[in-house]
Amino acid sequence: MSARLAAMLHDAQLWVPVAVLIAGLLVLWWIR
Amino acid sequence: MVDPLARAPELDARRLRRLQLAGMASGFTAGAWLGAAEAPTKMVTLGLSPVVISLAMVLGVFLARWSLPALLRGTAAIGADVRQAPHLIVWAVLAGCLWAVANTLTIFAIRDIGLSIAFPLWNANSLLGILWGAVFFNELHGTGWRRRLGVLGGAALMFAGATLLAVASAAGAPAGHAARGVAAALAAGALWGTMYIPYRKAYLTGMNPLAFITFFTVGEVVMMLALALVDRGGIAALAAELAGARDVLFWLLLGGFVWVVGDLFQQYAAKYVGISRGIPLSNTNQLWGLAWGLLVFGELRGGAATTYGQVIGGSLLMALGALAIALASATGAEHRRWQEAAAREGARYGIDPAYVRAALAGESSGVSPSRRSWLDWTLVGGATATFVGFGMVARVPQLTLGWGWVAGLTVAMLALLCGTGWLLWRTTRFN
Numbered sequence: 001m002s003a004r005l006a007a008m009l010h011d012a013q014l015w016v017p018v019a020v021l022i023a024g025l026l027v028l029w030w031i032r
Numbered sequence: 033m034v035d036p037l038a039r040a041p042e043l044d045a046r047r048l049r050r051l052q053l054a055g056m057a058s059g060f061t062a063g064a065w066l067g068a069a070e071a072p073t074k075m076v077t078l079g080l081s082p083v084v085i086s087l088a089m090v091l092g093v094f095l096a097r098w099s100l101p102a103l104l105r106g107t108a109a110i111g112a113d114v115r116q117a118p119h120l121i122v123w124a125v126l127a128g129c130l131w132a133v134a135n136t137l138t139i140f141a142i143r144d145i146g147l148s149i150a151f152p153l154w155n156a157n158s159l160l161g162i163l164w165g166a167v168f169f170n171e172l173h174g175t176g177w178r179r180r181l182g183v184l185g186g187a188a189l190m191f192a193g194a195t196l197l198a199v200a201s202a203a204g205a206p207a208g209h210a211a212r213g214v215a216a217a218l219a220a221g222a223l224w225g226t227m228y229i230p231y232r233k234a235y236l237t238g239m240n241p242l243a244f245i246t247f248f249t250v251g252e253v254v255m256m257l258a259l260a261l262v263d264r265g266g267i268a269a270l271a272a273e274l275a276g277a278r279d280v281l282f283w284l285l286l287g288g289f290v291w292v293v294g295d296l297f298q299q300y301a302a303k304y305v306g307i308s309r310g311i312p313l314s315n316t317n318q319l320w321g322l323a324w325g326l327l328v329f330g331e332l333r334g335g336a337a338t339t340y341g342q343v344i345g346g347s348l349l350m351a352l353g354a355l356a357i358a359l360a361s362a363t364g365a366e367h368r369r370w371q372e373a374a375a376r377e378g379a380r381y382g383i384d385p386a387y388v389r390a391a392l393a394g395e396s397s398g399v400s401p402s403r404r405s406w407l408d409w410t411l412v413g414g415a416t417a418t419f420v421g422f423g424m425v426a427r428v429p430q431l432t433l434g435w436g437w438v439a440g441l442t443v444a445m446l447a448l449l450c451g452t453g454w455l456l457w458r459t460t461r462f463n
Contacts, residue, residue, distance in 0.1 A: 027219040
């Protein structure tokens with residue numbers, strides 16, 4: 001695994017938006 | 033070897049002031065153009081599905097986002113930017129996905145609880161932006177309580193103003209599924225507030241806004257296409273609806289184009305004044321949207337005095353809030369904390385420190401190719417031909433418009449575009 005990829009996977013600035021996106025998709029699925 | 037965490041040389045006070053001025057002007061100009069993006073969509077009186085309207089606007093956005101950067105900087109410069117920090121493509125695509133889901137949620141929120149409740153709820157994105165700015169990017173760190181109060185108080189004033197304006201502009205709000213509508217509006221605000229994490233990360237690390245938006249739009253169009261396909265129930269149904277609406281697609285594409293111009297300035301605001309100040313300033317789009325609705329499309333005509341009171345009061349509160357934020361620009365001490373956050377990012381991802389520092393100072397560390405290639409002209413020509421093609425088959429609906437106000441507002445927007453564009457060029461060369 002490259003150092004850059006490892007840094008990405010440990011970066012909260014990646015996982016916070018990913019978590020919010022998943023939550024948003026779940027809300028969208030619920031309200032449809 | 034340069035130590036990426038070495039203390040960066042401080043920007044001189046005059047340069048910092050000029051960058052802050054360019055960022056604040058970008059925030060206000062973003063508000064004007066984002067607010068006007070709604071106007072062309074009002075020409076669409078056909079009963080199209082909201083998701084299809086959103087998709088058509090995103091297609092206009094896609095065309096503009098690939099052609100404007102090619103025209104302003106050239107694809108070679110964008111490629112050079114991406115090679116410096118290729119990992120940021122992931123964040124750009126992620127931000128595009130966040131935008132598309134948020135935009136779709138707002139459509140459902142308006143359907144279920146009406147604009148008056150939905151708009152202030154998702155406009156709370158600025159408060160979330162302030163939180164993320166402080167937590168992840170050292171924004172509002174090392175600055176005095178007066179400036180912190182200016183930003184927080186300004187955002188709170190704008191939130192109150194937005195509430196009043198939304199109440200005034202909601203005529204005959206639908207009664208629907210309150211809990212679902214509130215959840216949709218809050219989720220849209222959370223998505224839009226969080227979308228600025230990728231923005232700020234990219235700009236602290238040194239990426240040019242024109243390069244970022246080129247990849248942002250890929251996430252945006254792919255996510256929107258997926259949502260539209262699920263909503264319509266397949267390719268054939270979606271294609272049939274788009275084909276049936278070809279005589280109004282021009283207005284939606286135009287709305288998307290106007291939106292891109294606003295968003296481009298929003299990106300420069302996020303870069304030079306940070307997200308804690310940039311988001312509230314671009315949220316002045318609500319004022320401009322209202323101005324188009326009231327003056328050009330004659331909305332609220334013959335309304336009650338209370339409604340006009342709410343419009344005037346809400347507008348004043350929003351303007352006061354924006355002024356408070358504009359006066360609370362970052363000091364040298366706060367900018368040093370931004371530089372520390374940028375150095376941390378550079379070290380984490382192995383980016384050339386000179387590139388990171390130059391970008392934060394609004395300068396270019398490398399050679400910016402000035403000549404446009406055949407690819408640039410193909411992109412610009414293709415986008416122009418698409419707009420002209422749809423423009424030729426566009427139907428102009430029978431609407432009574434205030435043409436004098438159309439001219440006045442257009443002149444004001446063009447003046448902001450030219451003035452801020454010139455300021456950005458003089459200060460940063462669009463870096």
